[in-house]
Amino acid sequence: MQIKQTEQTYSYEEIARAVRYDVIDMIFRAEMGHPGSSLSCVEILVALYFGGILRVDPDNPDWPERDRFVLSKGHASPTLYSVLSRRGFFPRELLSTFRKTGSILTAYPDMSTPGIDMESGSLGNGLSTAVGIAMSSRIRKLDNYVYVVMGDGEQQEGLIWEGAMSAAHHHLDHIIAFVDRNRLQITGTVEQVMRISPLEEKWRSFGWNVQTIDGHSFDEIFAAVEAAKAHRGSPSVIIADTVKGKGVSFMENELSWHRREITPEEYRQAMEEIHAPEELI
Amino acid sequence: MSNLPVRMIFGQEVIRLADEFDYIAVCGDTKCCSFEDFGSLYPERQVSIGIAEQNMLGVASGLASCGHKVVLSTYSTFITLRACEQLRTYICHPKQNVLVMGTHSGLQSGSEGVSHTAIEDIAILRAIPNMTIIQPSDGVSARILARKALEFNGPLYVRLPFDAVDDINCPDTYQVEIGKANWIKRDGRDVTLIATGILLMRALKAAQLLEQEGIHAQVMEIHTLKPLDREAVLQAASETGAIVTIEDHSVVGGLGGAVAEVLAVERPTPMRFIGIQDCFARSGDAEALYRANRMTAADIVAAAKDLVEAKKCR
Numbered sequence: 244m245q246i247k248q249t250e251q252t253y254s255y256e257e258i259a260r261a262v263r264y265d266v267i268d269m270i271f272r273a274e275m276g277h278p279g280s281s282l283s284c285v286e287i288l289v290a291l292y293f294g295g296i297l298r299v300d301p302d303n304p305d306w307p308e309r310d311r312f313v314l315s316k317g318h319a320s321p322t323l324y325s326v327l328s329r330r331g332f333f334p335r336e337l338l339s340t341f342r343k344t345g346s347i348l349t350a351y352p353d354m355s356t357p358g359i360d361m362e363s364g365s366l367g368n369g370l371s372t373a374v375g376i377a378m379s380s381r382i383r384k385l386d387n388y389v390y391v392v393m394g395d396g397e398q399q400e401g402l403i404w405e406g407a408m409s410a411a412h413h414h415l416d417h418i419i420a421f422v423d424r425n426r427l428q429i430t431g432t433v434e435q436v437m438r439i440s441p442l443e444e445k446w447r448s449f450g451w452n453v454q455t456i457d458g459h460s461f462d463e464i465f466a467a468v469e470a471a472k473a474h475r476g477s478p479s480v481i482i483a484d485t486v487k488g489k490g491v492s493f494m495e496n497e498l499s500w501h502r503r504e505i506t507p508e509e510y511r512q513a514m515e516e517i518h519a520p521e522e523l524i
Numbered sequence: 525m526s527n528l529p530v531r532m533i534f535g536q537e538v539i540r541l542a543d544e545f546d547y548i549a550v551c552g553d554t555k556c557c558s559f560e561d562f563g564s565l566y567p568e569r570q571v572s573i574g575i576a577e578q579n580m581l582g583v584a585s586g587l588a589s590c591g592h593k594v595v596l597s598t599y600s601t602f603i604t605l606r607a608c609e610q611l612r613t614y615i616c617h618p619k620q621n622v623l624v625m626g627t628h629s630g631l632q633s634g635s636e637g638v639s640h641t642a643i644e645d646i647a648i649l650r651a652i653p654n655m656t657i658i659q660p661s662d663g664v665s666a667r668i669l670a671r672k673a674l675e676f677n678g679p680l681y682v683r684l685p686f687d688a689v690d691d692i693n694c695p696d697t698y699q700v701e702i703g704k705a706n707w708i709k710r711d712g713r714d715v716t717l718i719a720t721g722i723l724l725m726r727a728l729k730a731a732q733l734l735e736q737e738g739i740h741a742q743v744m745e746i747h748t749l750k751p752l753d754r755e756a757v758l759q760a761a762s763e764t765g766a767i768v769t770i771e772d773h774s775v776v777g778g779l780g781g782a783v784a785e786v787l788a789v790e791r792p793t794p795m796r797f798i799g800i801q802d803c804f805a806r807s808g809d810a811e812a813l814y815r816a817n818r819m820t821a822a823d824i825v826a827a828a829k830d831l832v833e834a835k836k837c838r
Contacts, residue, residue: 307591354589354618361589362614371579372614375550375586378571382548383590405579413571 253523255461258329259289261523263490265325265338267513271505273342276350277318279500283425283458283485284319284392290464291390292326298387301331304357310387311360311376315369316394316423317351318502323359324348332358367400369393370420374406377415377478388472391420396428398439404449410478411450418478419471420451423458425487429501446480458483491516530722531627531684533663535559537670538595538625542566545674547593547623550584552577552602556627557684559597577602581610588620593674600626600642600683604649616654616679623673624681629659630772631800631817632722633686634810641805642683647777649681650750657749658702659683661724664693665747668700676702683749685772687810689722703748705756712740714835715828716760719770720746720779723798723819727770730824737825739832752782754790761793766831768796770824775799794834796827 253261262285270276291297291312298310314323321341328335333347333356340346347356351364361372369391376389397403410418422442426433433439446453452474456463464483471479487501488494491513505513528536535557542562549562549570563570571587573580577598584594603611603626615622626645633641649655656678660666666684673682692708700706708724709731719727724745731741744760746752761767767787769780780797787793801817814820 361586362618365609365613368582368610368614371582371610372586372589374579375571375583375588376590377586378583379548379587379590379592382568382592402578402582405576406582409573409576409579409583412574 264519269341279488317363327358367402370406452479458485531557577607585614597625604645631813637807705753706745709743729821
């Protein structure tokens with residue numbers, strides 16, 4: 244599969260490798276971050292930003308009619324910063340300043356950073372803000388979409404469901420939300436810590452259009468977004484089954500990699516496995 | 525006496541100005557200040573959220589991020605306690621243009637009791653960067669501040685009391701500039717009474733009583749609790765060297781704290797604090813609650829005399 248809307252010839256899979264390279268590099272240099280949570284949503288963000296889904300203009304990041312993106316699971320900020328820099332919202336050199344004093348690349352997304360549409364970090368808040376954004380578009384008669392990426396642990400926050408109820412009540416069919424269902428949270432599996440299943444039924448009962456996909460399959464992500472856009476009258480949620488730490492064998496499904504620093508040896512091994520295209524790093 | 529409670533005068537004025545100021549309302553399901561009528565008057569400019577304050581503030585943040593001025597109202601406790609994080613991180617940090625009307629502040633809420641009465645809202649919000657906090661002292665100032673609040677750009681909290689009060693300010697001459705203190709009684713060099721909100725009336729009453737005893741008190745109104753008019757406070761301290769702060773709020777972290785923070789560094793000055801004595805509100809008669817917390821005009825007089833006596837001993 245080739246990139247749409249750009250003249251590059253890299254596949255989405257190659258771009259995803261390059262983004263994973265950035266994620267590991269940023270967290271290694273910052274000596275702290277959330278590798279597992281950042282790696283599980285790489286394909287979703289690459290699809291949104293490189294697959295022609297999000298209508299955004301890096302040269303005019305405040306373009307009022309742009310689609311919006313809300314990273315409700317703000318601890319995956321390295322992934323977002325990587326795709327934003329690779330789309331040209333800010334120079335890639337800045338990635339090495341992640342979490343450092345004075346950097347615009349704060350631990351969690353900050354609206355003063357080019358390309359960041361909404362504050363984030365504290366879990367459970369993104370969907371409510373997306374409701375406000377979608378209401379604004381309705382009031383202004385704009386046809387833009389707002390995309391949200393939530394975590395699955397985050398589904399335990401009550402505010403998620405206040406947001407879900409209000410989006411359905413107001414028939415906000417221009418909200419397309421993802422749940423990055425990697426099934427792990429910081430102290431255990433989501434089902435052990437606080438059961439959220441049956442997740443599809445919960446969202447359906449709140450009045451949402453629900454799809455479940457393989458969150459690492461670009462084909463499935465594109466198809467689900469297309470179906471969500473075709474759906475009218477209620478918001479859509481795409482529950483994306485993912486692997487926490489995806490792309491680095493020793494991080495995959497490994498609880499300790501939710502939040503951790505990376506040692507030089509782990510860094511070397513991770514980069515070897517990721518094997519990003521030379522020209523993209 | 526204005527016929528309406530101050531909160532309703534403010535809410536109705538915001539609605540009255542709706543054609544002049546292009547704002548969107550996010551409506552929770554409370555009847556708190558008449559602003560809840562906005563939705564039926566301007567259905568295309570309101571978002572109904574129901575009983576979900578965190579969502580209400582989150583939705584407000586989303587709307588404001590798209591460039592709207594957003595107005596919302598509910599009980600102050602529900603905003604400053606339940607939805608405090610949404611206000612702090614999603615509205616104040618990115619300096620979003622949201623006007624928050626918080627009602628049922630102070631013991632004047634009377635029988636509403638602990639869950640519905642805000643006694644610590646100023647203390648909470650004063651600690652949040654980028655926040656501006658204002659409070660009318662009567663119906664006259666409520667009307668003028670409503671316009672100022674709509675003209676304002678940024679996170680703004682308006683603290684509104686429960687009941688009707690006598691008008692003390694003159695509609696023809698009363699002026700307000702957010703961030704500037706108002707001198708209500710400028711003469712007097714013995715003591716300064718610095719009041720905020722509806723207790724300004726008690727401060728004026730206390731000044732009259734003090735005058736009868738030969739003590740000349742200045743009276744200053746602080747309608748903007750943050751940013752505090754530091755220069756005015758320092759001016760008062762230099763003129764009288766004795767300051768009583770008066771507020772329908774906890775003595776912890778409110779007006780008294782704000783004034784003390786300035787004076788402690790710039791010009792240490794003896795002070796007394798009139799306010800809620802670090803205890804929860806209770807259900808009951810407002811006046812009885814004020815008495816229990818030593819917040820009557822007589823209590824202000826006693827505090828002022830105490831300071832004046834202390835000055836003599838220095």
